[in-house]
Amino acid sequence: MPSTLPPPPDPPAPPPSPEATVRRAPGRARYDAPAVHAVLDAGFVAHVGIADGDDPTVIPMVYARDGDRLLLHGSVASRLMRHGAVGFPVCVAVTHVDGLVLARSAFHHSVNYRSVVVRGVATKVTDPEAVAAGFARLVDHVAPGRSEVVRAPDRAEARQTMLLEVPLDDASVKVRTGPPIDDERDLELPVWAGVVPLPVVPAEPVPAEDLHPGAGAPPAHVTHP
Structure with a gap:
């Protein structure tokens, strides 16, 4: 899900909290909501961390942004979900690697x-x-329009799954773009330097082996996610 960050506001948005303040290379930081939303909307896998006493845990999971909140879902038996449900602080990180420098x-x-x-x-x-x-927003974040054509969770499935929301009012964005930044003394070295782009491009959909004959061709939300 490619995206381009919107231009920064003028004046730049301040950090929402000391904890969210980027201290290493602060010139690459953004704190405005449009930048936060753009990075979140471009992906669908987050790493979610909690600190349970002396036992920190980080779990990769699918997410969706819904306005000014982040939606997370998982099994009701999940330790992360159970702790999140009773007010544990969480830390959610999403990263897109765009190129090797x-x-x-x-x-x-x-x-x-x-x-x-x-x-x-x-x-x-x-x-x-x-x-x-x-639940529908989570499905549609991965494949827009998908929730309209699939069966919704039944009661038993809903009882097995928990939905959490996390506000987006304490977030920071950090971005690096451009070529390598070499020391002047190294510019004359006969070594190739530059950027290797790493675009994420969906491949041709592969149908399930037991696909119903009436399913037809892949819909637009499958061929153009």
Whole structure:
């Protein structure tokens, strides 16, 4: 899900909290909501961390943005979901690697990336209609329009799955773009330097072996996610 960050606001948005403030290369940081939304909307896998006493845990999981909140879902038996439901603080990170930055020196090798870190307290969504809408939003974030053609979760499935929401009011974006930044003394080295782009391009859909004959060709949300 490619995206371009919108231009930064003038004046730049300040950090929402000391914890969200980017201290390493602060010139690459953004704190405005449009930038946060753009990075989140471009992906669908987040790494979600909690600190359970002396046992920190980070779990990769599918997410969706719904307005100014982030939606997470998982099994009701999941430790992360159970802790999130009772007000544990969570930290959510999403990263897109856009290219390898190959410099003339080992020290200046890097990657071009877009990343967002969200800190907040998760809340369990309990209203049945809001839960159903949240599940549909998660499906549509991965494949827009998909929730309209598939079977919605039944009661048994809904009881096995928990939906959490995390506010997006304490988030930071960090982005690196452009070529390698080498020391002047290394510019004359006969070493190739530059950027290797790493675009994410969907491949041709592969139908299930037991696909119903009436399913037809892949719809637009499958061929153009």
